[in-house]
Amino acid sequence: MVVLLSRCDIPTESPDFSLTTSVKAPLILDKTFVLLGPDASGLTPLIDSTDASFDTLFSVDPTNNKLLINQELDDLDIGDLDDLISEISLDPITVSVSIGSLEEQGFSTETFGSDVGLFTSPEINIPSAPVNPAVPSYPIGNVLVPPTVDLINLSDVSVESVRLSSSTSNVNQFQFTLDNGLASGTLTNAAGGAPEVILERPDGGTTIEIARASFSSAPAPGQQATALMDVSGGLLTADATYRLDVTTTEGDTPMVTNPNDVQVTTLVRPLEYAETGVSDVPAQNDIDASGDALSLGGDTEFSGIIAAGGSITINIANNLAFDVTLTELTARNLGDVGTITAPSVMFNLDDLPAGTSRTIPTGTAVDLVFPMTGKVISSEIEVEVLASSPGTGGASAIIKDSDGLFTTVTGNVEVDELYFIPEAEEFTSNGILDIDVDDVSFESGHEFVELESGTLLIEEITNEMNMDMETLRFSLPGFRLPPYSPSDSLVIQFQGSSQNPSSFQYSQLSGETTLENIAIDLSNVRIYPVDNQASYNVFALSEAGQPTSLNIADQIRASIAPQNLQISRVEAIMSASAIDLTEDANNDGVLEIMSNAEAEVMDLGSLSELNEYDLDGFQFNGAQFTFNINTNLGADIVFYAAMVGIDSDGNPVYLSGQNDFAVSAADTLAQDFVFEGSPIAPENLIKFTIPGSPSVEQVVTQVIEINQTNSNLDEFISSLPEEFRYVGKGLVQGSSGGLVQLQKPFTMEASIGAGIPLSFSGAFSADETIEADLSSLEDLTDPDADVLLNEGNLELAYENGLPVEVGVQVNILDEWGQSILTLPDSSGTSYTLNAAPADEAGLSTGTEPGTLEISVTEEQLRTMSRGQEAQISFQIKTNEGTPATLRASDTIQLRLLGKFDLTVQVEE
Numbered sequence: 001m002v003v004l005l006s007r008c009d010i011p012t013e014s015p016d017f018s019l020t021t022s023v024k025a026p027l028i029l030d031k032t033f034v035l036l037g038p039d040a041s042g043l044t045p046l047i048d049s050t051d052a053s054f055d056t057l058f059s060v061d062p063t064n065n066k067l068l069i070n071q072e073l074d075d076l077d078i079g080d081l082d083d084l085i086s087e088i089s090l091d092p093i094t095v096s097v098s099i100g101s102l103e104e105q106g107f108s109t110e111t112f113g114s115d116v117g118l119f120t121s122p123e124i125n126i127p128s129a130p131v132n133p134a135v136p137s138y139p140i141g142n143v144l145v146p147p148t149v150d151l152i153n154l155s156d157v158s159v160e161s162v163r164l165s166s167s168t169s170n171v172n173q174f175q176f177t178l179d180n181g182l183a184s185g186t187l188t189n190a191a192g193g194a195p196e197v198i199l200e201r202p203d204g205g206t207t208i209e210i211a212r213a214s215f216s217s218a219p220a221p222g223q224q225a226t227a228l229m230d231v232s233g234g235l236l237t238a239d240a241t242y243r244l245d246v247t248t249t250e251g252d253t254p255m256v257t258n259p260n261d262v263q264v265t266t267l268v269r270p271l272e273y274a275e276t277g278v279s280d281v282p283a284q285n286d287i288d289a290s291g292d293a294l295s296l297g298g299d300t301e302f303s304g305i306i307a308a309g310g311s312i313t314i315n316i317a318n319n320l321a322f323d324v325t326l327t328e329l330t331a332r333n334l335g336d337v338g339t340i341t342a343p344s345v346m347f348n349l350d351d352l353p354a355g356t357s358r359t360i361p362t363g364t365a366v367d368l369v370f371p372m373t374g375k376v377i378s379s380e381i382e383v384e385v386l387a388s389s390p391g392t393g394g395a396s397a398i399i400k401d402s403d404g405l406f407t408t409v410t411g412n413v414e415v416d417e418l419y420f421i422p423e424a425e426e427f428t429s430n431g432i433l434d435i436d437v438d439d440v441s442f443e444s445g446h447e448f449v450e451l452e453s454g455t456l457l458i459e460e461i462t463n464e465m466n467m468d469m470e471t472l473r474f475s476l477p478g479f480r481l482p483p484y485s486p487s488d489s490l491v492i493q494f495q496g497s498s499q500n501p502s503s504f505q506y507s508q509l510s511g512e513t514t515l516e517n518i519a520i521d522l523s524n525v526r527i528y529p530v531d532n533q534a535s536y537n538v539f540a541l542s543e544a545g546q547p548t549s550l551n552i553a554d555q556i557r558a559s560i561a562p563q564n565l566q567i568s569r570v571e572a573i574m575s576a577s578a579i580d581l582t583e584d585a586n587n588d589g590v591l592e593i594m595s596n597a598e599a600e601v602m603d604l605g606s607l608s609e610l611n612e613y614d615l616d617g618f619q620f621n622g623a624q625f626t627f628n629i630n631t632n633l634g635a636d637i638v639f640y641a642a643m644v645g646i647d648s649d650g651n652p653v654y655l656s657g658q659n660d661f662a663v664s665a666a667d668t669l670a671q672d673f674v675f676e677g678s679p680i681a682p683e684n685l686i687k688f689t690i691p692g693s694p695s696v697e698q699v700v701t702q703v704i705e706i707n708q709t710n711s712n713l714d715e716f717i718s719s720l721p722e723e724f725r726y727v728g729k730g731l732v733q734g735s736s737g738g739l740v741q742l743q744k745p746f747t748m749e750a751s752i753g754a755g756i757p758l759s760f761s762g763a764f765s766a767d768e769t770i771e772a773d774l775s776s777l778e779d780l781t782d783p784d785a786d787v788l789l790n791e792g793n794l795e796l797a798y799e800n801g802l803p804v805e806v807g808v809q810v811n812i813l814d815e816w817g818q819s820i821l822t823l824p825d826s827s828g829t830s831y832t833l834n835a836a837p838a839d840e841a842g843l844s845t846g847t848e849p850g851t852l853e854i855s856v857t858e859e860q861l862r863t864m865s866r867g868q869e870a871q872i873s874f875q876i877k878t879n880e881g882t883p884a885t886l887r888a889s890d891t892i893q894l895r896l897l898g899k900f901d902l903t904v905q906v907e908e
Contacts, residue, residue: 107298112291115404119147185248304337310413452568478534634741645721807875
């Protein structure tokens with residue numbers, strides 16, 4: 001600073017005349033002040049950035065020299081994010097395979113029994129008979145003989161009709177031979193062709209043709225011809241006849257005249273009876289439909305069973321034309337069962353429940369159910385079925401070749417012991433593991449959890465069966481090993497004699513043995529549940545070998561116990577879930593912002609030092625808090641917080657969200673924040689969404705800016721808080737359809753920086769004190785001096801580079817630093833320096849020059865002459881409603897000059 005003070009050139013000898021003159025001389029100062037400094041040229045600053053209170057508070061934007069107030073806040077402690085992933089819950093389960101389908105055995109025999117069967121009559125020769133018009137037809141019914149069959153006795157029946165089979169293989173044929181013994185005349189039919197033979201039967205006054213055949217030729221005298229008639233499938237009755245269509249080339253006369261010269265001979269080849277109509281079936285005493293050496297084919301090719309329960313059903317179908325009554329039904333074992341000598345008789349009619357009818361009406365079938373509890377059953381049996389019948393009681397009946405008694409044996413028994421020769425018997429079982437992770441669901445089979453650590457303990461692996469297992473396999477399709485394709489499922493196998501635990505291969509499980517426990521390391525295993533469940537399968541394959549017995553209780557069993565499962569990664573559907581981002585020290589579910597145990601506390605002391613500038617209605621404009629958040633979370637987090645500043649008087653000022661950052665009473669976490677025990681109103685809270693990383697393998701930086709558009713930040717900063725407190729919670733939610741991707745170690749680091757451009761409205765003041773020796777004014781005010789002061793003025797010339805009005809006061813201080821004079825006066829008024837021109841952003845575009853005239857009295861000059869220092873007070877204020885933005889390089893230049901009218905006494 002340069003103080004420009006000097007004495008006036010005043011005459012020291014008195015002339016003899018009086019002279020009035022004006023003198024203008026530097027008086028107080030010629031000074032340029034820079035807003036922030038000192039700068040490189042050493043200009044005196046209005047705000048001294050070298051002061052320890054402000055040396056880190058201010059910075060300059062290098063692009064435009066705008067002055068910024070910087071407040072670097074501490075890194076935000078996000079807290080323990082391990083709660084993002086809950087523990088996985090898998091309850092221990094017991095898995096087993098047993099004889100399963102073997103413990104209930106279904107079996108049956110093929111249907112057996114006896115039918116009437118086809119009866120083939122013997123070949124019959126019918127003697128020759130004369131052919132003449134006087135013999136119109138010839139009976140043939142005498143060829144129908146009673147059938148002889150094994151099932152029933154028909155030896156004494158009268159045959160009324162026979163339906164022949166369809167076979168023509170040397171059966172069911174009539175052969176006719178026609179001899180022409182006439183002296184003249186060839187035999188023809190009425191139309192002149194070869195003679196014909198017609199088989200027919202009467203039917204209610206008419207006749208029905210059964211069959212017709214032509215002779216091989218028209219025989220001349222002394223010749224013969226044959227005709228072969230097919231009667232297969234035809235119905236022959238006892239009154240059936242045949243006739244000849246025959247005449248001669250000379251008419252009937254030769255045959256009438258010689259009635260015995262034309263002869264016909266008939267050969268009846270064997271006839272097969274498909275149905276036989278009889279006048280009466282006599283009583284029967286020895287109907288036998290037994291079955292010998294029947295194999296019980298069924299679920300398993302067993303050699304024997306000791307039954308714990310169940311039954312065998314004997315189904316007997318009566319297709320005979322008459323009722324039958326069972327006289328004997330006995331099932332016998334044809335072999336032993338294992339080491340047990342099987343009783344010969346398994347059951348008989350006496351084992352039926354009392355009152356069971358033994359009569360089987362014609363055309364019906366009955367089921368006879370025999371209980372089998374405690375019975376021994378061999379794989380081959382015989383069943384004796386004998387019956388009697390009263391016959392038809394004089395009524396006619398049709399006996400078909402398929403008629404008979406038919407028996408089927410079926411059974412469904414519960415096995416106590418099963419004896420069989422295993423042919424690599426398969427045993428299977430499957431089940432479900434319930435996967436429980438709080439707030440997480442697995443729906444499609446594509447979601448998963450990856451385990452950081454854990455063990456699958458397989459305990460008490462026991463084979464109770466009396467057979468070795470060639471293979472025992474536990475498979476968990478939903479548990480996958482790297483690289484996690486569906487074919488990489490976890491399979492634990494017991495096979496062969498070698499072991500390779502790293503590949504989950506162990507030696508085979510012998511019969512009636514227990515293996516030691518096996519621990520499977522589940523580190524890096526992924527679990528892919530479907531609908532929050534994972535399946536497991538157990539498969540066992542026995543070795544083929546010698547006859548083996550299995551008890552109904554035999555099984556292969558093990559206990560599977562997942563232990564200490566820790567999740568390192570999850571990719572699943574997560575319902576929005578809350579986590580504490582600052583500590584809930586007392587676990588009461590709410591966060592107390594005034595508790596040092598729960599709140600993050602930051603010192604804003606540098607910012608509060610601005611209070612020394614006598615701020616009056618001061619309001620910052622355009623402040624911003626910048627959150628820099630590094631994260632690898634594959635989920636969005638809605639950050640809810642109470643943020644409060646405590647000003648120098650101890651009053652709280654909330655940083656409140658607005659618009660998208662506002663919190664409403666309906667928000668999920670709106671009630672979770674308190675101030676000294678009382679709920680903080682939702683409008684005093686703030687929230688914003690922190691987008692997640694596109695990949696858990698990538699840490700990204702998300703920048704969240706809090707400014708005046710989404711909060712009351714300008715108001716908050718303008719309160720110049722000394723302390724900043726915050727408590728926070730997060731609402732984790734999937735970024736797309738609820739899907740989240742989370743992987744340990746979690747990265748969630750945050751820091752806050754405050755950038756505050758010195759753009760403001762309102763007013764503040766700054767004082768600068770400079771040296772000012774004003775003792776030279778003594779001569780102007782000495783009453784004994786020859787120089788008399790007529791009028792005194794101060795001239796304040798300025799160039800204002802600040803885009804604001806500046807009020808200036810000059811306070812003259814004596815040698816003890818006490819104020820002795822204030823200009824313009826001590827009432828608080830000031831001289832006003834007009835604002836520099838400014839652009840829309842409030843930045844100055846030049847300087848504003850001006851000059852102020854200040855009238856001073858002789859008394860004021862006399863007082864000023866005692867001054868040793870001058871204190872310049874600046875009152876900087878914006879135009880109402882028009883914020884101003886200051887550059888660090890903005891200057892104010894002041895020149896305070898003296899302008900005096902003097903009268904000089906000149907002695908004569």
